[in-house]
Amino acid sequence: MQNPRDFGFSLKTPDGDTQHRLVCGDCGWIHYVNPKVVVGAVVAHEGKILLCRRAIEPRRGFWTIPAGYLEERETAEAGAKREAREEACAEIALDSLLAVYSIPRISQVQLIWCARLAVPEIAAGPESLEVRLFGWDEIPWQELAFPSVHWALGQYRSIEGRTGFPAFGNPAGETGNY
Incomplete structure (x- = not known):
């Protein structure tokens, strides 16, 4: 450049x-x-959570929720749905905004939704090595790609089954400067 x-x-x-x-x-x-906006979702289906094993850097081979950069002239909601299609060939329905994370070290703002599979079919997209639905006790916690994935999963678990909650932010003490 x-x-x-x-x-x-x-x-x-x-x-x-x-x-x-x-x-x-x-x-x-x-x-x-200006900062980049990342959009994604914690996608649930029959008590399990959709995770994608990354086929690209950074953190190739690690697991993440379907998420990625918002495109120009795209709504945040449409971007979260597109990322699920690209990474997991998944059609999702967004329920509510789960969290807004600030990651200043890498100049990101992340918008993460609670979502569910609209169609119960998933497959690895071009940015994923594999995709899978995990029960809570099966989630490969030590192999998650990013701290914000940990945050989103933990915060999702704390409100699972509830509606009408305020969106979370960074967990206490987490500045996003990891």
């Missing part, structure tokens, strides 16, 4: 701003760099 400074951009604080930004020296256009 080429350095934006090679194209006349410089790092400075624009008038009325509080952050350093890349600013075009010719026209004053400001390049904003």
Whole structure:
């Protein structure tokens, strides 16, 4: 990737701003760099949870919930459903927002829903080595890909079967700077 400074951009604080930004020296256009939004779901079916073994880096070979980056011009809900289709060939129905996690170290905000299989069929998509429905005592806790997967599963378990709960955030003491 080429350095934006090679194209006349410089790092400075624009008038009325509080952050350093890349600013075009010719026209004053400001390049904003903002966090990425990740969308996903804890998907339940008949008392089991859908997990996908990652076929891509980071954390290839580890288990995760179906989740990934929100695309431009896509609603968060549509993105969560798309990720389930891409990773697990699963059609899901979203129930309620489970959590909003802030992961500042990697500039992510994660929106995770409670969901269920709309059609009881799953298969590994191109980003998954395998997919499987796990009972709680079968979840490979030591092989989960990311701390936020642990958080989401634990928080899901704490509200399982309930409706009308407020969305969770990072667990107490978890800054997301892991």
